Amino acid sequence: MNHENPQFILFGIGFNPSNILMLFVTCLIVFLIAVASTRRLQMKPTGMQNFMEWVMDFVKGIIKNNMDWKTGGRFHVLGITLIMFVFVANMIGLPFAIVWDDQLWWKSPTADPVITLTLAATVVALTHYYGVKQLGMGKYLKTYFQPIPFLAPLKIIEEFANTLTLGLRLYGNIFAGEILIGLLATLGASSIFGLAGAVIPALAWLGFSVFIGAIQAFIFVMLTMVYMAHKVSTDH
């Protein structure tokens, strides 16, 4: 299970081509789904357009749960892109994993902590950016000393903790799912008895992984909007 990651160095910076490949494939799939479903836009939606509108309304609902739409409307595009991206990224590693020369090439990009933490850090950085933009620097800094000033260190720690939990929760769920799928696949490939024993747990776990992937995508966007609301709304 402990495959190595492929690696190359360009301009003195290390890259993982497997991650780049999977990120690209994920982006491509999301883009194709989105564009295919919005090619023939109609007033009376049919088929895929219905699904995409449902996704939009779903994300709109998440945002509206956390802040008023006047403030939150600008995060709509971010939310939809994020939920589609994370969901597709979670799903993409489920059907199979490709190992070449003992290097893992095909997997969920979200099964890599670097990527999930990058997403989480980006989101948290955005919350700070919009916090400053919405409240002004003075008020933004003041939020660290409210409601009680001596809790300020905890509030600063909270920001880092938020980033870590947001990224590692996603990573842990997806990585664990893939590990277990890999183990079951190994068991299934070992012998005819192993196959007989592995089929039903593998199917069950695949179904559960689909469920977890969807839930984690939802949670990721939900928490993004919760953190965003904490930073941009004035009544907290």
Added chain:
Amino acid sequence: MLDTFVLLSANADAGFLASLNQRLNLGDIIVTVVFFTILMVLLKKFAWGPLMGVMDQRAQLIATEIEQAEASRQESAKLLEEQRALLKEARESAQSIVENAKKQGDTQREELIMAARAEANRMKESATLEIATEKEKAVAAVREEFVSLSILAASKVLGKEISEEDNRALIEETIVKAGEGR
């Protein structure tokens, strides 16, 4: 750990990135952020933007449709009220016309009856008058005739011609007396 820090501080300018690469996939971070940003921008341009536009358009369409429906509902209610008022007015005017006609008919009938009655009275009076005149005339004629006859008879009886004027006066006096005596 300590070795790395020593190493880092030793050749911070050249070996920093190299040693960082052994512990952190800096490239992956950059690629993730860049890919995600590109994806978001592209999707906003090609998918979410148009879709949001259509959804907004639909919301607007629905809003206008509802407004129009409300307006036409009020319009039809107004028209209905108008029609009802018109109908009521027409009914009232029809009733008043009928009443007027009835009243006019009554008046006309009264007038006709009055005129007829007056005419009848007038005719009756004139008839009575005429009858009276005729009677007078007849009586006078008879009286004259009677006087002439009487004179004739008397002259025959007396055999003597007397002046007709004297006789006449005498006889008329007699007749008047006789009339009084009756």
